[in-house]
Amino acid sequence: MNKTNLIKALSFLSLFSIPLIISNPYYGDVLIIYCIFVIYALSLDLLLGYTGIISFGHASFFGLGAYASAIMTLKLHLSYWLGLLIAVGITAVVAFLIGSLTLRKLKGIYFAIVSFAITQVFRFLVVEWETVTNGAAGIASIPPPEINLIFEKIAFKSEQSYLFIVIAFVILVTLSLYRVVNSGLGRAFLAIREGEDLARSIGIDTCKYKKIALVISAIIAAISGSLYGHYISAIGPRIFSLHYVSLPLIIVIVGGKGTLLGAFIGAALFFVLPEFLGFKPEMKMVIFGLLLLMSIIYMPDGIASKLGQIRDKFFVKNGEIKNGKVTVRN
Amino acid sequence: MAKLLLEISQATKYFAGLRAVDDVNFRVFEGQICGLIGPNGAGKTTLFNIITGFLSPTSGKVIFNETDITGTAPETIAKMHLVRTFQQTNMFSHLTVFDNVLTGTFLLNRYNLWDSIWKTKNFRNNEDELKKLTYQTLRYCEMEHLSSTRASNLSYGNQKKLGLAIALATRPQLLLLDEPAAGLNNKETMQMASILKKIQKDFGITILLVEHDLKFVMSLCENIVVLNHGQKIAEGPPNTIKEHSKVVEVYLGTNHQHNSH
Ligand SMILES: Nc1ncnc2c1ncn2[C@@H]1O[C@H](COP(=O)(O)OP(=O)(O)OP(=O)(O)O)[C@@H](O)[C@H]1O
Ligand SMILES: [Mg+2]
Numbered sequence: 142m143n144k145t146n147l148i149k150a151l152s153f154l155s156l157f158s159i160p161l162i163i164s165n166p167y168y169g170d171v172l173i174i175y176c177i178f179v180i181y182a183l184s185l186d187l188l189l190g191y192t193g194i195i196s197f198g199h200a201s202f203f204g205l206g207a208y209a210s211a212i213m214t215l216k217l218h219l220s221y222w223l224g225l226l227i228a229v230g231i232t233a234v235v236a237f238l239i240g241s242l243t244l245r246k247l248k249g250i251y252f253a254i255v256s257f258a259i260t261q262v263f264r265f266l267v268v269e270w271e272t273v274t275n276g277a278a279g280i281a282s283i284p285p286p287e288i289n290l291i292f293e294k295i296a297f298k299s300e301q302s303y304l305f306i307v308i309a310f311v312i313l314v315t316l317s318l319y320r321v322v323n324s325g326l327g328r329a330f331l332a333i334r335e336g337e338d339l340a341r342s343i344g345i346d347t348c349k350y351k352k353i354a355l356v357i358s359a360i361i362a363a364i365s366g367s368l369y370g371h372y373i374s375a376i377g378p379r380i381f382s383l384h385y386v387s388l389p390l391i392i393v394i395v396g397g398k399g400t401l402l403g404a405f406i407g408a409a410l411f412f413v414l415p416e417f418l419g420f421k422p423e424m425k426m427v428i429f430g431l432l433l434l435m436s437i438i439y440m441p442d443g444i445a446s447k448l449g450q451i452r453d454k455f456f457v458k459n460g461e462i463k464n465g466k467v468t469v470r471n
Numbered sequence: 472m473a474k475l476l477l478e479i480s481q482a483t484k485y486f487a488g489l490r491a492v493d494d495v496n497f498r499v500f501e502g503q504i505c506g507l508i509g510p511n512g513a514g515k516t517t518l519f520n521i522i523t524g525f526l527s528p529t530s531g532k533v534i535f536n537e538t539d540i541t542g543t544a545p546e547t548i549a550k551m552h553l554v555r556t557f558q559q560t561n562m563f564s565h566l567t568v569f570d571n572v573l574t575g576t577f578l579l580n581r582y583n584l585w586d587s588i589w590k591t592k593n594f595r596n597n598e599d600e601l602k603k604l605t606y607q608t609l610r611y612c613e614m615e616h617l618s619s620t621r622a623s624n625l626s627y628g629n630q631k632k633l634g635l636a637i638a639l640a641t642r643p644q645l646l647l648l649d650e651p652a653a654g655l656n657n658k659e660t661m662q663m664a665s666i667l668k669k670i671q672k673d674f675g676i677t678i679l680l681v682e683h684d685l686k687f688v689m690s691l692c693e694n695i696v697v698l699n700h701g702q703k704i705a706e707g708p709p710n711t712i713k714e715h716s717k718v719v720e721v722y723l724g725t726n727h728q729h730n731s732h
Contacts, residue, residue, distance in 0.1 A: 317588050324587030324594070325580035325601075332574050335563035342523065342557070343641050344549035344578040 153312055160304040169300030175412045176307035177369050178388065180314050182396070182404035184361035185389040190399030191322055192354040193334030195249060198256025199362055200385035201239075201263050205232045206363025207370035207380055211283045212273060214371075221286035221371060229363045236359030240352040257386065264381035279377025283370050303372055310368060314361055318401060321357070330354050334399075391429065395436045397443025406444050473500040476645055476677050477522070477553075482531035484517050484701075491517040492528070493701035499645070499694075504671055504678040506688040509698035510721060515681040516558055518698070519647050523555045524548045535645070550578060554638045555647035558681075560630040562622045562637065569618040571633055572608050575640030576601040605640060612636040612666055628659040632666075639670060646670075648680040652687050660684065664691055685722075689713065697721070 163169050181203055188194045209231050213224030243255055267274040274280065286306060288295045297303045321327050329350045332340035337347050370376045379385075388411070396407025410432065415425045440447045477499040484492040492514040499505050507515050520526040522533050524545040533541045535553050563571045579601060586594040609615040612632050617625065622633060631651060638646060651667070652660045664687060670676050682688045688695060689709040697705040697718050705715045712718055 320588045320590065321584070324584075324598075325577060325582070326584060326587060328570070328574045329577060331566060331570075332563060332577070335565060336561060338525070338545075338557065339561045339563065339637070341525075341545040342549060342555055342561075343575050343637060344546050344554075346544075346546045 156308055156312065157305060159308060160301045163304070164301065166300040169304050171413060171416045173300060173304050173307050173372055175408055176304070176311045177365050177372065178392065178412055179311055179404050179408045180307075180368070181362055181365035182389045182392040182408055183314055183318055183401060184358045184365065186393045186398055186401060186404050187318060187322070187330070187361070188354055188358040189390070189393055190397075190403070191327065191334060192330040192351060194244075194351060194354065195253040196256045197253045197386050197390070198258075198260045199358075199389055200381050201256070201260045202232050202236060202359040202362035203366035203369070203385055203389075204260070204263055204267075204376075204380040205235060206366030207376050208267060208274060208280070208366075209363070210367035211280045211370045211376060214284055215280060215282070216273070220289070221284070225364070225367050228367050229360050232359050232363035233356050236356045237352065240355040244351045244355065245348050260381045260386060264378045267378050267381070277378060279375060279379075280370075281375040283374045283376070285371055285374070307368055307372075310364060314364065315401065318361070322401070326350075326353070331399075391433055393443075395429075395433055395443060397440075397445025397447070397449075400443065400445035400449070402448075403443050403445035473502050475499075476501045476536060477679070478532075478534040479518070479522065480532045480534070482518065482521055482533065483529045484514070484521060484526060485529045490701045492521065492698075494531070495698065495701070495703050497696045497703065497706060499677060499679050501677055502671070502675060503694060504667065504680070504692050506692035506695040507679060507681045507698065508683070508685070508688055508695060513698040514701040515698055516649055517701075519555055519649055519681065523553065523647060549641060552642065552644035553647070554641045554643035554645075556634045556638050556649055556651065558649040558653070560627065560634060562630060562633050564623040565621065567619050567621055568614060568625070568633060568636075569605060569609065571622050572636045572640045573601060573605045575608075575637035576604055578641055579604070604642075608636050608640045611639070611670070613662065628655045631655060631659075632663070635663075635666070639676075642674075643676060645677045645679065648678060648682075650681055650683065652682055652684050660687055663687075667691060 159172070160169070163172065181199075184202070185196065185199050188196055188199070206228050209228035210221070210224040213219045213227050214221055217224075219227070239256075239259060243252055247255055268277050270276075285296050285298045285303065287297070295302075297306055322330070329340070329345045332343070332345055333347050333350060333354075340347050366380070392407030392411055393403055394407075395410060396405070397403030411425075411429055415428070420428060436443065475498055479498070480496050482492055482495045483490070495514075495518060507518065509515055517526065521528045524540070524543050524547070527542045531541070532539060535548070535551060538551070540548055540551065540553070563574060566574065581597045582591070582594045585591075606615065606618075609618055612635060614629065614632055614636060617629060622630065625633060631654070635648065635651060638648075648667075652663050655663060667678060667680075668691065671678055680688070680692070689712075693708060695707065695709060695712045696703060697712060697715070699717075699721050704717045704721065705712060707715070
């Protein structure tokens with residue numbers, strides 16, 4: 142391990158000191174919700190920001206992850222980790238099927254509309270399939286994750302301990318996504334966003350790679366959904382509602398799509414800032430509606446992109462080739 | 472005799488009664504630069520779309536490297552090293568010039584998802600290779616000084632060159648260029664011609680190009696196919712084409728006004 146890697150590793154480790162510093166459960170709660178929605182928004186960013194697929198149905202995967210892992214732990218008495226794995230697997234399969242059925246034929250807004258319809262199918266299914274899902278009442282007392290050490294069980298019940306888990310997942314998801322978008326796979330996604338005909342002309346099977354983007358994105362959404370359910374410990378059919386559809390969209394659009402960083406900025410604006418300013422929940426929606434409007438007008442590419450432009454203006458000059466070496470800017 | 476690379480036989484495409492391409496036959500041999508000319512609406516782009524799988528012909532066949540590729544998906548055809556550019560400037564607008572061309576190396580990716588997440592040696596080696604190839608391609612197209620410019624900020628001439636660079640980065644065997652010199656000024660046109668000659672010579676890439684600038688076509692191409700109203704009206708080396716009565720009629724005669732729009 143060289144020096145920069147060591148510094149990187151240490152800075153990631155240092156993030157785990159956050160739960161130790163924040164002992165106030167209220168702030169812990171705010172941060173946990175923040176982290177969960179960062180993950181949820183990151184998953185949408187891969188689809189919307191990088192691949193250019195507009196989805197009004199991401200709540201399908203969020204909700205499916207939450208429901209499946211709740212059912213696995215509560216009804217089948219599996220450990221949280223196995224339950225999460227199965228939930229992720231189920232969601233991946235469902236996303237693959239949805240992708241196979243819709244992505245070839247439906248483009249742009251048509252996919253968006255159908256994806257929203259699919260959330261409503263899920264909503265209907267969980268309401269109707271009462272024996273498994275408890276119907277409209279939803280599932281309550283979902284247990285917190287546990288780690289089984291030989292001597293004792295550690296349950297991640299407190300805000301402080303749960304914050305450890307969600308921070309770990311934020312790091313895991315962010316790093317993985319960062320690597321993915323900076324690989325050939327990520328370039329295929331971007332190519333699809335930028336122009337499907339050109340992408341196909343250079344050998345990118347756009348249909349296949351859209352499906353791959355959808356499945357990866359759904360897996361991450363399922364992780365965030367599962368973390369959400371096991372944190373708030375009760376979920377219902379409302380998890381498939383417009384509220385959970387629009388949250389990641391707003392976060393990614395305001396924060397800046399196709400940047401990853403945008404998810405962090407957008408979620409901070411939505412979940413952290415209002416808490417510090419002491420807004421009532423209803424006010425939050427109004428303020429955020431205005432924010433959304435203003436950012437779409439003044440920063441159509443989102444805050445993160447705006448920051449990137451400012452950085453480029455001041456720190457980076459065009460045409461960076463020195464001694465035959467190309468410095469690539471992302 | 473050079474190897475037969477591409478054979479179009481009896482290619483026909485109807486659009487709701489309009490015969491955009493009508494029973495066209497011709498061949499392209501390895502190492503050649505071939506021209507496809509004809510007035511506006513003659514069916515040149517449609518023929519390109521048929522060859523590269525963007526359109527299925529109503530009837531007829533496309534044989535590439537002894538394989539029947541009629542109706543095969545564009546991405547599959549690209550994998551066989553038959554790559555085309557587009558008449559309208561076509562690039563990944565929001566990406567830098569470098570990333571545009573790097574994206575063009577897609578088919579040369581030799582690592583999987585796992586490699587990229589863990590940044591394995593295989594990933595790093597392959598990425599280094601692709602970045603080198605990208606840099607070479609940019610230098611070849613005389614665009615290396617623009618590598619960190621956003622594609623959408625390029626001048627029209629440079630956008631055309633970028634389209635070529637992206638296609639070139641795929642390492643094609645046969646390159647189809649749809650009006651590579653359209654909208655370029657004199658200097659840019661000459662530069663484009665010299666780049667095309669160079670890639671034919673250095674990489675042995677075969678080129679089939681559509682172009683309205685006859686001087687450009689005549690100076691580059693060994694063999695020229697002339698289309699009019701979807702039909703092939705002439706074929707041959709530049710000198711024959713220049714004097715061919717039907718071609719002269721189409722380009723200078725009464726048909727000219729009727730055909731252009
Ligand atoms: N998708 C389509 N649907 C219907 N008609 C089409 C379609 N594409 C092309 N055409 C028609 O087919 C004919 C041939 O068009 P094509 O674009 O192939 O001409 P071209 O030779 O490339 O002309 P130009 O020099 O203007 O590019 C034209 O009359 C055009 O209007
Ligand atoms: Mg054309």
